[in-house]
Amino acid sequence: MSDQVLPPGLTQSDFNDAVAELKAVVGERWVFTENDQLKGYRDAYSIMQGDPADPIPSVAVAPANTEEVQKAVVIANKYEIPFWVISTGKNLGYGGAAPKETGMMTLDLNRMNGIEINEKQAYAVVEPGVSYFDLFNHIQEKGYKLWIDVASPGWGSVLGNTVERGVGYTPFSDHFANQCGMEVVLPDGEIYRTGMGANSSAETWHNYKYGFGPTLDGLFTQSNLGVVTKIGVWLMPEPPCFRTGYIMMQKPEDIIPMVDIMRPLRQSGVIDNTASIFAGTMDLFRIPDIRDKLLDPNNPPSQEQVSAWLREHNVGFWYNRIGVYGYEKTVDYHWEQIMDEHASVPGVEFVSRKHSAPYDYAAMHVDDKLQCGAPSLEEWVFMLPIQGDLFYSPVVPFDGQTMWELIQYMEATFNELGAIYNLPTFISPSPRTLLATLPFPTFKNNAEANAQIRSVMNEVIKRTGARGWGEYRTPLAFMDQVMETYDFNDHAHRRINERIKDALDPNGVMAPGKNGIYPKNRRTKIEGEGQS
Amino acid sequence: MKYLISLCLLTFCSFSQAQSVENGKAVFELWCQSCHAESMAAPATNFLISRYGSLELAAIENREYPAELIRIYVRDGVSLMPHFRETEISTEELEDLIAYLAQ
Numbered sequence: 216m217s218d219q220v221l222p223p224g225l226t227q228s229d230f231n232d233a234v235a236e237l238k239a240v241v242g243e244r245w246v247f248t249e250n251d252q253l254k255g256y257r258d259a260y261s262i263m264q265g266d267p268a269d270p271i272p273s274v275a276v277a278p279a280n281t282e283e284v285q286k287a288v289v290i291a292n293k294y295e296i297p298f299w300v301i302s303t304g305k306n307l308g309y310g311g312a313a314p315k316e317t318g319m320m321t322l323d324l325n326r327m328n329g330i331e332i333n334e335k336q337a338y339a340v341v342e343p344g345v346s347y348f349d350l351f352n353h354i355q356e357k358g359y360k361l362w363i364d365v366a367s368p369g370w371g372s373v374l375g376n377t378v379e380r381g382v383g384y385t386p387f388s389d390h391f392a393n394q395c396g397m398e399v400v401l402p403d404g405e406i407y408r409t410g411m412g413a414n415s416s417a418e419t420w421h422n423y424k425y426g427f428g429p430t431l432d433g434l435f436t437q438s439n440l441g442v443v444t445k446i447g448v449w450l451m452p453e454p455p456c457f458r459t460g461y462i463m464m465q466k467p468e469d470i471i472p473m474v475d476i477m478r479p480l481r482q483s484g485v486i487d488n489t490a491s492i493f494a495g496t497m498d499l500f501r502i503p504d505i506r507d508k509l510l511d512p513n514n515p516p517s518q519e520q521v522s523a524w525l526r527e528h529n530v531g532f533w534y535n536r537i538g539v540y541g542y543e544k545t546v547d548y549h550w551e552q553i554m555d556e557h558a559s560v561p562g563v564e565f566v567s568r569k570h571s572a573p574y575d576y577a578a579m580h581v582d583d584k585l586q587c588g589a590p591s592l593e594e595w596v597f598m599l600p601i602q603g604d605l606f607y608s609p610v611v612p613f614d615g616q617t618m619w620e621l622i623q624y625m626e627a628t629f630n631e632l633g634a635i636y637n638l639p640t641f642i643s644p645s646p647r648t649l650l651a652t653l654p655f656p657t658f659k660n661n662a663e664a665n666a667q668i669r670s671v672m673n674e675v676i677k678r679t680g681a682r683g684w685g686e687y688r689t690p691l692a693f694m695d696q697v698m699e700t701y702d703f704n705d706h707a708h709r710r711i712n713e714r715i716k717d718a719l720d721p722n723g724v725m726a727p728g729k730n731g732i733y734p735k736n737r738r739t740k741i742e743g744e745g746q747s
Numbered sequence: 748m749k750y751l752i753s754l755c756l757l758t759f760c761s762f763s764q765a766q767s768v769e770n771g772k773a774v775f776e777l778w779c780q781s782c783h784a785e786s787m788a789a790p791a792t793n794f795l796i797s798r799y800g801s802l803e804l805a806a807i808e809n810r811e812y813p814a815e816l817i818r819i820y821v822r823d824g825v826s827l828m829p830h831f832r833e834t835e836i837s838t839e840e841l842e843d844l845i846a847y848l849a850q
Contacts, residue, residue: 245834251822254822254830255830255833256832257830275832277834303835304832304835311829503793503794503797506797507797592781592789592790593781593790595827596793
């Protein structure tokens with residue numbers, strides 16, 4: 216254990232005692248302290264790569280069940296070791312397996328992989344280590360006629376993505392909205408169950424969300440108030456038919472009618488999934504010879520050439536990928552209706568693929584897989600030129616003119632800051648908002664480039680936050696800055712969360728700094744990048 | 748007798764090796780196939796076509812990699828491929844994967 220990173224404020228002797236106690240709880244094999252083991256608890260796509268502050272834990276502990284989680288949390292309290300929690304650790308683009316600060320203990324819940332399914336009531340109960348692949352494969356093996364909703368990539372944790380309020384692509388795409396009933400180990404080690412689970416004899420823990428009195432599930436999302444060890448997830452009954460439709464438009468400013476025509480269709484449920492608007496150039500990255508030409512720094516293709524490729528491959532300047540689900544006649548009728556509503560836009564084109572049960576998931580196009588909850592990594596073909604990425608993800612109104620303003624604002628801002636600008640993707644997990652996602656590349660061996668991107672990201676967060684476009688989620692390095700933009704009434708949102716934090720976690724051990732919330736023993740004035 | 752023991756050991760080793768390859772195939776299917784299958788839709792294979800010139804050559808099941816290189820790629824990651832921890836792919840599973848890819 217030479218060059219051992221220690222938790223902040225802990226002596227080597229106390230650390231050794233804590234490690235011995237942790238080994239007694241989970242077994243020697245599942246406590247990791249060697250550098251070769253701990254490097255797996257970094258963020259593979261960290262924007263801090265190359266910087267000495269790129270976080271790495273002092274120890275990682277992998278409990279097998281809730282009882283072991285409780286005991287590990289009690290040990291963390293005894294020695295006042297701050298701990299970070301990961302599920303599958305594949306929250307790529309938002310932090311991966313890394314803790315927020317070097318020296319924290321990482322609680323790795325990947326070994327907790329229990330799955331229960333209630334087909335009649337259409338829900339699953341999952342532990343943190345259950346990935347989308349695991350849940351999908353389990354349902355297929357058992358032959359249940361149920362669909363999951365999958366975030367990309369399929370390695371991600373169903374529970375982890377839900378408590379981070381992630382989104383997918385089916386009508387059940389708002390993962391937290393489709394969560395029902397949690398089991399939580401509080402920061403002092405006590406077990407709590409939300410909703411109907413508060414009744415120890417309840418038969419409806421995963422059927423009815425609210426229980427009696429205040430309902431607290433939201434407290435345990437994007438938070439540091441408890442280790443969520445189990446959740447109920449509502450599943451979509453397999454529909455008889457679905458169709459993936461593409462609506463292509465040819466000009467940059469066509470984003471305005473694209474969004475405005477979609478809005479009422481989305482609000483009325485004619486389009487009932489997370490419709491997603493992509494730039495056509497993204498699709499060109501699927502094609503190796505075009506991708507090589509797009510990435511050739513010595514001979515970049517002209518705009519005319521890119522436009523010709525977009526026409527040749529029929530993807531438009533923008534394309535909106537939507538899903539329609541239900542009985543075949545309904546699916547056909549809704550798709551006709553959707554095309555009719557868009558027909559007035561000059562140059563609009565449509566393509567679609569229809570699938571009927573029983574579904575051959577393996578044979579589907581990647582987009583169709585995602586739209587029916589079949590996990591895949593194939594969407595990563597879009598990210599091939601880079602070594603990693605992070606996402607800037609503001610929430611914006613479902614309004615075409617606002618989208619056009621955002622695009623122009625981002626392009627001007629990026630140009631001013633000297634950063635490469637990529638067109639955003641817009642996804643619609645709710646009928647009233649769009650999430651704009653702008654990817655930034657991260658570099659494994661270029662600390663200077665990573666530092667520049669951090670600087671740009673910090674400025675973009677500050678400016679767009681002031682404009683009212685707050686982010687829904689952000690990587691570890693920017694949590695403090697994003698929380699800073701939620702500033703109503705002298706940051707009442709942060710202050711009330713701090714009061715709750717202090718009440719539930721008096722020793723301030725659980726994930727200090729998660730989403731910008733610190734316990735009282737760690738609160739300092741935030742200035743510029745990171746916590747000062 | 749010595750011949751019988753040798754035969755038993757050889758049989759056991761063959762069985763053990765076959766089991767390792769079988770386990771390694773399962774590891775590949777769970778963790779690697781989605782990116783590295785012999786398919787244009789598999790992103791890593793798609794990317795490696797630019798380097799190796801054909802779909803067949805870009806699929807890692809068709810290539811020979813030194814065992815140590817596979818260990819480094821799995822534990823450290825490479826390019827867009829993230830690393831994998833002991834709780835995801837155990838040391839034993841990693842050796843099984845290497846045995847499978849060596850076939």
